[in-house]
Amino acid sequence: MIGNLENLQALNLYDNKMISGPIPEELCNLKNLGFLSLGNNELCCSIPACLGNITSLRYIYWDSNKLTFTIPPSLWNLNDLLLLEVSSNFLKSSLSPEIGNLKVTTLLNILKNQISGNIPSTIGGMQNMAELSFAENRLEGPIPESFGNMVALESLDLSHNKLSGAIPKSLVSLSHLNYFNVSYNRLSGEIPTEGPFSNFSYDSFLSNKALCGTSRLQITACRSSSPRRKRKKKVLLIVLISLVASSIIMLSITLTAFLVIRSRKRKRVIATHQEDSSSATVHGRVSYHELQQATNGFSPNNFLGSGGYGSVSNIWEYYSGR
Numbered sequence: 001m002i003g004n005l006e007n008l009q010a011l012n013l014y015d016n017k018m019i020s021g022p023i024p025e026e027l028c029n030l031k032n033l034g035f036l037s038l039g040n041n042e043l044c045c046s047i048p049a050c051l052g053n054i055t056s057l058r059y060i061y062w063d064s065n066k067l068t069f070t071i072p073p074s075l076w077n078l079n080d081l082l083l084l085e086v087s088s089n090f091l092k093s094s095l096s097p098e099i100g101n102l103k104v105t106t107l108l109n110i111l112k113n114q115i116s117g118n119i120p121s122t123i124g125g126m127q128n129m130a131e132l133s134f135a136e137n138r139l140e141g142p143i144p145e146s147f148g149n150m151v152a153l154e155s156l157d158l159s160h161n162k163l164s165g166a167i168p169k170s171l172v173s174l175s176h177l178n179y180f181n182v183s184y185n186r187l188s189g190e191i192p193t194e195g196p197f198s199n200f201s202y203d204s205f206l207s208n209k210a211l212c213g214t215s216r217l218q219i220t221a222c223r224s225s226s227p228r229r230k231r232k233k234k235v236l237l238i239v240l241i242s243l244v245a246s247s248i249i250m251l252s253i254t255l256t257a258f259l260v261i262r263s264r265k266r267k268r269v270i271a272t273h274q275e276d277s278s279s280a281t282v283h284g285r286v287s288y289h290e291l292q293q294a295t296n297g298f299s300p301n302n303f304l305g306s307g308g309y310g311s312v313s314n315i316w317e318y319y320s321g322r
Contacts, residue, residue, distance in 0.1 A: 002024065002026055002027065002030075004029075005030060006030065006031060008030050008033055009033060010036075011027075011037065011038075013038050014038070014040055014041075014061060015041070017041065017042065019042065020043065021043065021045075022043070023047060023048055023051075025050060027051060027054075028050035031054060032056055033054050033057060035058065035059045036060050039061040042066065043062070043066065044066040044067065044068065045067070045068060045069070046067070046068060046069040046072075047075070048072070049072040049073075052073075052075045052076075052077055053074065057081055058082045060081070060084050060086075062089070063087045065089055066089065067090065068091065070092060070093035071110075073098055080104060081104070082105055083106065084105065087109045088113075089112075090113065091110070091113040091114065092115065092116070093116070093117075095115060095118075095120055095123075097120040097122045099120060099122060099123055100124065102125075102126050104128050105128065106129060106152075107130060108131070109133045110137065111135045111136055112135070114137065115137040116137070116138040117140070118139070118140060118142075119134070119139055119143065121146045123146060123147065124144065125149070126150055129152060130152050130153060130154045130155070130176075132153065133156075133157040134157070134158050135159045135181070136160040136161075137160075137161055138161065138162060139158070140162040141163065141165070142163070142164060142165035142166075143163055143165065143167060143168055143182070143187075144168070145168045145170045147170065147171055147174075148173050148174065149170075150174065152176060153174050154176050154177060154179065155178070155179040156177065157180075158181065158185070159181040160183070160184045161184075162185065163182065163185040165189070166190070167187060167189065172192050172194040172195035172196070172197060175196065177195075178196065178199070180196065181203070182208065183203070183207055184207045184208075186210070188211060189211065191205060191219075193213070201217070202218045
């Protein structure tokens, strides 16, 4: 019946306890609807995906109900949507990368749901966003650097999740950021001190055991390196490099000297061997005629001895007398 009100531009049924059950899909017929408020009721079940076809929607209030399942991806395509309030429900699943399509949205509140998974980096496309809350969900992983692109951001609440890693340095450029809360996560590293972070108190960073920062925040101090310590490390590094370079040069010189000495020794050995070979060939050959003459025609009188294979003649005296 309500779907017949085609020219209806605003529907406000906020805090009407008589409304319960699923959101009527008849609402999808209200093509001129710009303001839809059904918050603080007993609505349940899933959000009709066809509501994403009402391109005239500017303000949506569905907070404090019993809505379940996911936020339909079609809602992220409402290019002119200015406000989406769905806090205090039972919405699950993860955030779609298409969330970055909300270029003109100024407020997005998903507080107290059961959204899990990582925050998509495309969220940086929401450059008109002023108030953003993902608090009290089941989000994990790092805080995207792209948050630094949300130049209009004034309030960011990511508390009570399972986020890890460091707080992005890109957030220091958010000059309008006056409220920031990442308490009760698993963040680590140094808390930025520049930009808006110079004004945040320890309440913004509670129960992140691995975070460190200045004493003003009443948390563990970071092990920062002073300029003097940095210079000392630099000098030590230069000395270490010099020592390594010197060692390489000395090793090269030693190896070269070893090879030269080894080459010279080898040449001397070869020369000595050649001299020995020459000495061995000084004696001339003894001819048959000389043997015959020295032994008086191989006379038995000149035999030194005999055996089974022949006799040995005494030719020493002959050659000694020559």
